[in-house]
Amino acid sequence: MLGLLVRRLAFTIPMLVVVSFCVFSLIVLVPGDPAVSLAGENPDPEQIAAVRERLGLNDPFLLQFWHWFTGVLRGDLGQSLFSSQSVAGAVFARLPATLSLALLSLTVALVLGVAVGVLAAMRPGTWVDRVATFAASLGVAVPYFWVGMILVLLFAINLTIFPAVGYTPLHENPLQWFLHLFLPATALGLAPAAVIARQTRAGMTGVLREDYVRTATAKGLPPARVVGKHALKNAAIPVVTAFGLEASRLIGGTVVIEQLFALPGLGSLAYTSVFARDFPMVQGVLLVVAALVLLINLLVDLSYGYFNPRIRQS
Amino acid sequence: MNTAGTTPGTGPLLEIEDLRVTFGSPGPRGRGRVVRAVDGVSLQVGRGRTVGLVGESGSGKSTLGRAALRLVPVRSGRVSLDGRDLTALRGRALRQARRDMQMVFQDPYSSLDPSAVIGDSIAEPLREHEGLSRRDAERRVKELLDVVGLPAGHAGRYPSEFSGGQRQRVAIARAVALNPSLVVCDEAVSALDVSTQNQVINLLEDLRARFELSYLFIAHDLAVVRHIAHEVAVMYLGHVVETGPTDRVYDSPAHPYTQALLSAIPASHPRRAGTGTRMLLSGDLPDPADPPPGCAFATRCPYAMDVCREAPPATTPVDGGGEVACHLQTSGPTLAGRTLDAAGVRAERDGSPDVVPAAVRDAP
Numbered sequence: 165m166l167g168l169l170v171r172r173l174a175f176t177i178p179m180l181v182v183v184s185f186c187v188f189s190l191i192v193l194v195p196g197d198p199a200v201s202l203a204g205e206n207p208d209p210e211q212i213a214a215v216r217e218r219l220g221l222n223d224p225f226l227l228q229f230w231h232w233f234t235g236v237l238r239g240d241l242g243q244s245l246f247s248s249q250s251v252a253g254a255v256f257a258r259l260p261a262t263l264s265l266a267l268l269s270l271t272v273a274l275v276l277g278v279a280v281g282v283l284a285a286m287r288p289g290t291w292v293d294r295v296a297t298f299a300a301s302l303g304v305a306v307p308y309f310w311v312g313m314i315l316v317l318l319f320a321i322n323l324t325i326f327p328a329v330g331y332t333p334l335h336e337n338p339l340q341w342f343l344h345l346f347l348p349a350t351a352l353g354l355a356p357a358a359v360i361a362r363q364t365r366a367g368m369t370g371v372l373r374e375d376y377v378r379t380a381t382a383k384g385l386p387p388a389r390v391v392g393k394h395a396l397k398n399a400a401i402p403v404v405t406a407f408g409l410e411a412s413r414l415i416g417g418t419v420v421i422e423q424l425f426a427l428p429g430l431g432s433l434a435y436t437s438v439f440a441r442d443f444p445m446v447q448g449v450l451l452v453v454a455a456l457v458l459l460i461n462l463l464v465d466l467s468y469g470y471f472n473p474r475i476r477q478s
Numbered sequence: 479m480n481t482a483g484t485t486p487g488t489g490p491l492l493e494i495e496d497l498r499v500t501f502g503s504p505g506p507r508g509r510g511r512v513v514r515a516v517d518g519v520s521l522q523v524g525r526g527r528t529v530g531l532v533g534e535s536g537s538g539k540s541t542l543g544r545a546a547l548r549l550v551p552v553r554s555g556r557v558s559l560d561g562r563d564l565t566a567l568r569g570r571a572l573r574q575a576r577r578d579m580q581m582v583f584q585d586p587y588s589s590l591d592p593s594a595v596i597g598d599s600i601a602e603p604l605r606e607h608e609g610l611s612r613r614d615a616e617r618r619v620k621e622l623l624d625v626v627g628l629p630a631g632h633a634g635r636y637p638s639e640f641s642g643g644q645r646q647r648v649a650i651a652r653a654v655a656l657n658p659s660l661v662v663c664d665e666a667v668s669a670l671d672v673s674t675q676n677q678v679i680n681l682l683e684d685l686r687a688r689f690e691l692s693y694l695f696i697a698h699d700l701a702v703v704r705h706i707a708h709e710v711a712v713m714y715l716g717h718v719v720e721t722g723p724t725d726r727v728y729d730s731p732a733h734p735y736t737q738a739l740l741s742a743i744p745a746s747h748p749r750r751a752g753t754g755t756r757m758l759l760s761g762d763l764p765d766p767a768d769p770p771p772g773c774a775f776a777t778r779c780p781y782a783m784d785v786c787r788e789a790p791p792a793t794t795p796v797d798g799g800g801e802v803a804c805h806l807q808t809s810g811p812t813l814a815g816r817t818l819d820a821a822g823v824r825a826e827r828d829g830s831p832d833v834v835p836a837a838v839r840d841a842p
Contacts, residue, residue, distance in 0.1 A: 375589035378549055379652070383603040384576030397593045471593060473636040 168469045176462050183454040184236060188229050190450070191443050198245055198441050219245075236451065242444035251448035254433060259452065261331050262418050262429035265352065266456075268345050269414055272353030273360055274407060280357070281364025281403075282391060288369055296361060303358025308417055312351035312424050319347060329426040348425040352417050356410035363406040367399030374398070400471045408464035412457045489561065491692045492523040492546060492660055497555035499538075499545045502767070511767040515541040517716035517774075518555070523660065528686065528693040530707030530724065532700055532739065536763050537713040539696045543662040546694065547579050548572060559660060577607050580653035584665035586645035590637040590652075597633030600652045607656055622651040625688075626681060643674035647681065654685055662694045667702060679706055700743050704728055709800070712736045715766055715774040722800020732802040735775050773805060781806055 199215040200207065207215075216222050220231065235242060241251035284296035320328035326347050332340035371377060372395055380394040381387075419431035426432075430449050437445035468475045499516040515538045523529045531539045544550045546557050548564055557564045559579055567575055583589035590599055600622055601615040610618065620630035626647040637645055646666065653661050663682065667675040679702065685691055697703050703710060703724070710727045712720045712735065720733040731737045734757075741757040759778045764770055770777050776786040783805060791803045 375583040375585060376591040378544075379581070379583065379589050379649075380591070380602075382547060382549060382576060382579075382581045383606065383652075384573040385602065385606055386573065389606075394591050394594075398591065473593060473595075474638050 168475070169466060172462055172465045176458055179458055180455060183458070184233060184451055185229065187447050187450045187454065188232055189225075191447070194441075194443075198443055201441055202245055232447070241448040241451070244445050245442050246440060251444050254445065255430065255448045255452050258428060258430045258433045260333060261427050262415075262422070262431060264334060264341065264345055265348055265418055265421065265427060265429060266411075266415055268342075268349035269353035270356070270407075270411055272349055273356035273410060273414070276353070277357040277360025278364050278396075278403065280361040282368055282396065284361070284365040285368030285372060286391065293365075296365070300358040300361045300365075303354050303361075306355070308351050308355055309420050309424055311354055312348060312421055315347045315351050316425075331427045331429075344425075344427075348421045348427065351424075352414055352421050356407070356414055359406050359410055360403060363402045364399065367402050368395060371395045371399040397471055401468060404464050404467050404471070408461055411460045411464075415453055415456060490522040491525045491527075491560055492521075492694065493556075493558045494519060494521040494542075494546060495556040495558075496520055497542070497545060497557060498553040499541050499550060500553045513767045514716050514769065515766060516545060517769070519713075519716070519718050521711055521718060521721070523692050523694055524708075525659075526686065526690050526692055527709065528695050528707045530703035530710045531694060531696045531713060532698065532703055532710060533713035534698065534739070534763065536715075536766065538716040538766070539713045540664050542713065543581070543664050543694055543696050547576075547581055547662055549581070574607070577603075577656045578658050579660045579662070580656070580658040581662045581664060582646070582649050582653050582666040585669050586642050586649055587637075587669075589649050590645060592637055595634050595636055596640070596648045599637075600633075600648070600655055603652070603656050618655070619651075622655055623648075625654070625685070626651040627677075641674075643670050643678060646670060646674075646678050650678070650681060650685070654689060654691070657689060658691070660692050660694065662696070664696045665698070666695070668697060668699060675702065682706065700728075700740060712739065715763060715769055717774050717803065719775065719804070720796075720800065720802045722796060722798070722802075726796070726798040726800060730798065732796045732800075732807065733775075733804050734779050734781055734806070773803075 197212075197216075199212050199219060199221060202215050202219075204211070220228060223231075232242065239252060241255065243250055244254065280296045280300065284293040287293055316328050319326050327344050328347075331344050334341045372391075374395075376398075377390060377395050380390040385394075418429060419435055421427070422429045422431035423435060430453060434446060434449040434453075436442075437449065497516055497519045498514065501513045501515055502511045504510050504512055517538075519538075519542055521529070521531075521542075531542065533539045541550060545552050548557070548567070552565050555565070559575070562575070564572075564575060590596065597616065597619045600619045601610075604610045604615045604618055605612075616633070619633050623630050623633060628644060628647050628651070632640075637648070640648065646669075650666075666682070667678050670678060682693065683706065686693060693706075695703060695707055707724050710720075710722065710724050711718050712727070712733065714735050720727060720731065720736045722732070727736060728740060731740055738757040738759050757780070759780075761778050764774070764777055770787065772788045773779070773782075773786045773791050776782045779786065786805050789805075791805045792808060793801045793803045794807045796802050796807075
């Protein structure tokens with residue numbers, strides 16, 4: 165297991181370097197010059213040139229990257245172009261809301277998806293299975309921002325069970341934290357839940373026919389142990405693979421959901437920074453998000469080793 | 479036949495009476511397929527005895543084995559183990575009853591959970607049923623591995639690290655862990671090569687003597703069954719067509735299907751090939767969802783009479799022990815309880831060009 169961890173880490177670190185290079189290169193590709201917007205109204209070319217010089221935009225591209233990258237290594241993500249805020253400070257102030265949203269959505273996705281998938285697989289061809297399969301198709305097809313709006317309409321405006329917008333940090337009030345995040349997390353988690361349910365159902369219908377599941381029944385184990393320990397663990401690999409892919413997509417989805425539910429997260433920071441052409445801020449957010457995605461993939465890879473002993477050895 | 483109400487410790491260990499297992503459902507308009515995998519089977523396994531269950535693929539022998547252990551739903555009939563009616567048990571009571579009956583499957587590559595070390599697979603029933611502590615269970619696992627001839631240190635390995643024969647030993651260790659009285663071996667040696675087969679069969683024989691086990695030994699390899707079984711039951715299309723002591727069934731089969739099956743055993747030496755009578759069957763196994771109206775074997779039987787296509791045959795005793803379900807025994811001109819050979823009924827010789835038995839044709 166330790167060997168697997170070392171191998172995967174050795175792969176993840178160069179990935180991070182490549183990703184940070186791509187993130188930085190985006191400046192060149194994105195139209196618009198930050199110097200123009202920074203130089204004030206009706207700037208003359210000299211003012212713009214001065215701003216460019218001050219920001220180091222006249223340096224060769226690779227040199228600019230080097231300055232930025234060495235800063236990143238020191239934990240300095242740069243300075244916002246428009247405020248005196250440091251990028252690192254702004255990003256880490258926004259991180260808890262996004263992490264809370266992402267973790268809660270992923271929990272919804274995993275619990276709901278696996279439960280529905282297992283139930284459907286245990287009774288193939290019955291109405292349980294058909295309802296589950298239909299719900300899963302629907303879940304994949306329906307856009308999450310629309311689900312979010314419907315949820316707000318139903319549970320926040322008509323029934324007033326949950327607040328429609330806003331955020332309370334976990335350490336201030338756990339209940340309020342949960343109540344504020346419940347609707348956005350459900351909206352964001354339903355589509356991945358549907359994908360996971362389909363994978364779980366497919367994997368479990370195969371595994372439940374295996375002799376070792378029959379063996380487990382023949383041993384006289386309770387059905388929950390047969391399904392939970394012997395079947396689910398062996399059906400888990402496609403499920404965690406789907407989970408990893410969906411997790412990466414879900415982090416992208418936070419941008420829209422945070423707008424919809426007015427959550428002070430990374431997504432809304434990215435949104436405002438992009439429109440303001442605050443490039444250091446955009447870079448900082450993208451870098452942290454990319455690191456999160458890589459971390460999720462690392463965890464998924466490590467979980468393969470837990471679920472399949474043969475991967476551990478190879 | 480000794481029936482219900484047997485007290486524990488006397489009578490046969492496993493008693494199957496008129497067992498039916500069906501798959502599929504007739505559907506709302508009766509257009510669905512209902513496969514009668516096991517269709518009215520009665521069978522007994524005595525204490526410490528090995529009963530071989532033979533028949534071609536699709537005859538329902540595996541389903542019968544699984545139904546005997548309540549691993550597939552039983553449609554009707556009774557299965558009793560040591561006088562206790564298993565078909566009446568549900569939930570916890572059934573799980574408790576599983577201690578006494580275990581199964582060894584055909585494919586040692588799929589019958590062990592690939593994500594668990596074998597020690598845990600063997601220990602799990604011990605911890606579940608006997609409440610052994612982790613340490614006690616570990617000690618028992620080591621003893622069991624020793625019994626089946628594997629190094630005790632292998633308990634921490636995964637199934638993928640073992641060969642087929644070794645895995646089957648692990649599966650056997652797991653099966654005997656709870657000291658069951660009955661073990662159903664479903665093609666337990668079919669997936670192994672011949673030398674490994676011998677080792678595993680010898681192991682099974684040792685264990686039977688040591689733990690007073692009874693086996694229901696399901697196999698399509700008739701030579702293996704002759705070696706290990708005291709009695710044999712022959713299945714065809716969900717029915718048991720003949721039972722009896724192994725030697726009697728092999729030396730003088732009373733049912734034409736048994737005769738055909740035995741004549742398909744390959745000769746053990748090329749010089750002996752061609753000396754026996756090969757009985758050739760035409761056609762394939764009928765659709766078990768739509769069985770013939772009379773005797774199930776009538777469509778392929780070289781001796782079939784009119785009555786065979788109309789009424790199912792009754793079971794009659796055979797000289798030399800056992801029973802047979804064949805009209806030749808009751809309505810036939812010459813048999814009247816005698817075996818086919820004794821009655822002088824001879825099968826066709828080799829060489830009929832148009833009749834090749836499925837068993838021979840499908841052989842590689």
